[in-house]
Amino acid sequence: MKVICYGVSPLEDPYIKNWALKNDVEVSLIREPLDETTVHLANGYDGISSEGITPVTEKVYEELEKFGIKQLAVRQVGTDNQDLVAAKKHGIKITNVPSYSPRAIAEMGVTQAMFLLRKIGIFEERMDNNNFSFDESTISTEIFNCTVGIIGGGHIGAATAQIYRSLGAKVLLYDPTYNAALEPYVTYASMDEIFHESDIISLHTPLLPSTENMIDKASIAKMDKKPILINVARGGLVVTADLISALKEGKISGAGLDTLADEVDFFEKENAAESDTPDDYKELRSMNNVLITPHIAFFTKLAIKNSMELALNDTKAIVEGKMPKSIVNK
Numbered sequence: 001m002k003v004i005c006y007g008v009s010p011l012e013d014p015y016i017k018n019w020a021l022k023n024d025v026e027v028s029l030i031r032e033p034l035d036e037t038t039v040h041l042a043n044g045y046d047g048i049s050s051e052g053i054t055p056v057t058e059k060v061y062e063e064l065e066k067f068g069i070k071q072l073a074v075r076q077v078g079t080d081n082q083d084l085v086a087a088k089k090h091g092i093k094i095t096n097v098p099s100y101s102p103r104a105i106a107e108m109g110v111t112q113a114m115f116l117l118r119k120i121g122i123f124e125e126r127m128d129n130n131n132f133s134f135d136e137s138t139i140s141t142e143i144f145n146c147t148v149g150i151i152g153g154g155h156i157g158a159a160t161a162q163i164y165r166s167l168g169a170k171v172l173l174y175d176p177t178y179n180a181a182l183e184p185y186v187t188y189a190s191m192d193e194i195f196h197e198s199d200i201i202s203l204h205t206p207l208l209p210s211t212e213n214m215i216d217k218a219s220i221a222k223m224d225k226k227p228i229l230i231n232v233a234r235g236g237l238v239v240t241a242d243l244i245s246a247l248k249e250g251k252i253s254g255a256g257l258d259t260l261a262d263e264v265d266f267f268e269k270e271n272a273a274e275s276d277t278p279d280d281y282k283e284l285r286s287m288n289n290v291l292i293t294p295h296i297a298f299f300t301k302l303a304i305k306n307s308m309e310l311a312l313n314d315t316k317a318i319v320e321g322k323m324p325k326s327i328v329n330k
């Protein structure tokens, strides 16, 4: 069997090569993304994989069909760059990797919360100014004395709940879909109960019309315990201007943000110009009770390994006429 992988970053090379060796499959690695100018390289291969960013047009599926290829495995969750209907028309099954390591993202959220809970940003700033003192404003709460409210109890929310529970915190969860498997770790609650009772609020929902802007002036007004807010899900869940006001007024005591609503303009850029970074980012970054990371919660060795392996497992399954795990255009 011969498989071609497009848009491969050097970081992914060893995991793909290792999978190829284990499965006795010949795999070619191409740095360029899959598009109309590179699709010809797939001629002669049985299976194909690509990344989830560069838009793929119908012409590409048409060519793949001519080459006898029956699938395209996206090595990420998102398949927004694919035309799922056109792919189906040309007999191309698109697969994705819906969950590559929920713990990776969960651990980043918990790490940010612990940093903020222990006021490390404030102490760092003080030490930068040769101030080694502590006082009432920097006293902490221990995690087992905290109530953590989790919004969204899917793969990542569940992993987050398990970690907080194992640290002894009380964990509240709101999710419209009930999951009995989470009962050992959480107490199901309403959104309002979470807003009123939580010391830490951790967001783990997709960005949907029902979740967009869920943290705004109105929901912040219900936050009685001046919580820490953690957003490692999607920037659009939070109204950034309302968060900044709440941080200034002390209604939210800290924020850990791996995602920002306007991140596409500058996250992942290696040499971002001053003009690339928006004012709200600069303002948040200047606060000693805010921790921002550039959408890297997923970025662990296991997550990269799993993204490669699960995508290639589905590639192999389809080529062998077996059932893949994650078809997105059934």
Ligand code: NAD
Residues within 6 Å of the ligand: 098, 099, 102, 105, 151, 152, 153, 154, 155, 156, 157, 174, 175, 176, 177, 204, 205, 206, 207, 208, 210, 211, 232, 233, 234, 258, 259, 295, 296, 297, 298, 299
């Ligand atoms: P998932 O699909 O397993 O879980 C999402 C959960 O949200 C589901 O249980 C769903 O019922 C629930 N939900 C839907 N609408 C809701 C609402 N209105 N209120 C409360 N809960 C609601 O997804 P996941 O794998 O756990 O990922 C969650 C999110 O994390 C993703 O959608 C993505 O935005 C984000 N993410 C971030 C990174 C990162 O690196 N920062 C990486 C992967 C995913």
